[in-house]
Amino acid sequence: MKNLFRMQLLFVLLASAALAQQPDSAAPAAAPPSEKPAEPQPKPGDDNGFKIGPQDVLRIDVWKEAELTRSIPVRPDGKISLPLLNDVQAAGLTSIELAANIRDGLKKFINNPQVTVTVTEINSRRVFVTGEVMRPGALPLLPNMTVLQALSSCGGFSQFARTKNIYVLRQEGAKQVKHPFNYKSVISGKKPEDDIQLQSGDVIVVP
Numbered sequence: 001m002k003n004l005f006r007m008q009l010l011f012v013l014l015a016s017a018a019l020a021q022q023p024d025s026a027a028p029a030a031a032p033p034s035e036k037p038a039e040p041q042p043k044p045g046d047d048n049g050f051k052i053g054p055q056d057v058l059r060i061d062v063w064k065e066a067e068l069t070r071s072i073p074v075r076p077d078g079k080i081s082l083p084l085l086n087d088v089q090a091a092g093l094t095s096i097e098l099a100a101n102i103r104d105g106l107k108k109f110i111n112n113p114q115v116t117v118t119v120t121e122i123n124s125r126r127v128f129v130t131g132e133v134m135r136p137g138a139l140p141l142l143p144n145m146t147v148l149q150a151l152s153s154c155g156g157f158s159q160f161a162r163t164k165n166i167y168v169l170r171q172e173g174a175k176q177v178k179h180p181f182n183y184k185s186v187i188s189g190k191k192p193e194d195d196i197q198l199q200s201g202d203v204i205v206v207p
Contacts, residue, residue, distance in 0.1 A: 050143045052090050052098060053124025054078055060102065063114035068106075071120060084109050095119055127198050129154050131206035132161035146195045147181050150204055157183075162207045168196065169203040 052058065054076050062068040072080050078091025085105045090098050099117040106113040125141035127150055134155030142149075147168060157163060163183035170177050181204070185191035198204075 049094060050119065050122075052093055052095065052119060053122075054091055055123035056090075056119055057121035057123065058090065058095075058098075059116075059118040059120050061116040061118070062102075062106070062110075063116075065110065065113070074124070091124070125200040127200070127202045127204065129204045129206070132158040133206050134158065141198060141200050145198050147198060147204060148183075148186055148195045150198060151183070151206075157206060166204065166206050168198070169205060170199060171201060 052074060054074050056074045057071060058074065058080065059071050060069060060080075060082065068083055072082075074080055074090045078089060079087045080090045082088055082102065085102065088098070088102060088105070093101070095117040099115045102117070103113050103115040106115065122140040122142065126138045127141050127145070128138050129150060130136050133151070134157070136154065139150055139153055147166075151166075164185075166181040166183055168179040168181060170179060179194075179196055181194045181196075182191055186195050
């Protein structure tokens with residue numbers, strides 16, 4: 001009888017311990033982690049500060065005004081001709097600045113004009129690649145264009161190219177400056193500083 005009583009007591013103690021370890025069902029559930037804030041989106045109309053120049057070709061879009069929408073080259077004097085506005089200065093401005101000037105001028109004739117300017121051809125700013133490349137010649141200078149990007153547009157090197165001895169000739173004031181460019185070191189990540197941003201008139205020489 002005593003053994004039976006002890007077994008019953010032990011069973012009650014074990015059951016009580018098990019109940020004590022169970023989580024309280026009334027406890028509030030943990031709050032889900034907050035979502036990561038959305039990454040900021042790039043601002044529309046970012047033209048990277050590219051300045052329009054003579055002989056560049058522009059696309060002028062005026063919303064709901066088909067007779068004003070057109071593609072037009074920038075004249076050697078830096079201006080373009082548009083209906084209602086006649087001559088408009090374009091050279092030296094970014095596409096956003098030019099669009100704002102056209103919009104302000106059209107306000108005299110059109111209610112709330114919506115104007116967009118896009119540079120479709122860059123002919124005013126060029127760089128030159130000469131020497132042991134498959135397609136030497138002039139290239140349009142794109143915004144933030146580097147030496148490596150320019151070389152990638154030339155169809156590769158000839159079998160005689162000395163890619164460690166490439167250099168950029170740049171006119172700085174009254175003197176011509178030579179900037180070295182070691183192709184193998186740049187593409188391997190050893191000398192990224194050699195991959196400089198190009199300026200209009202730069203000449204890349206591949207000996």
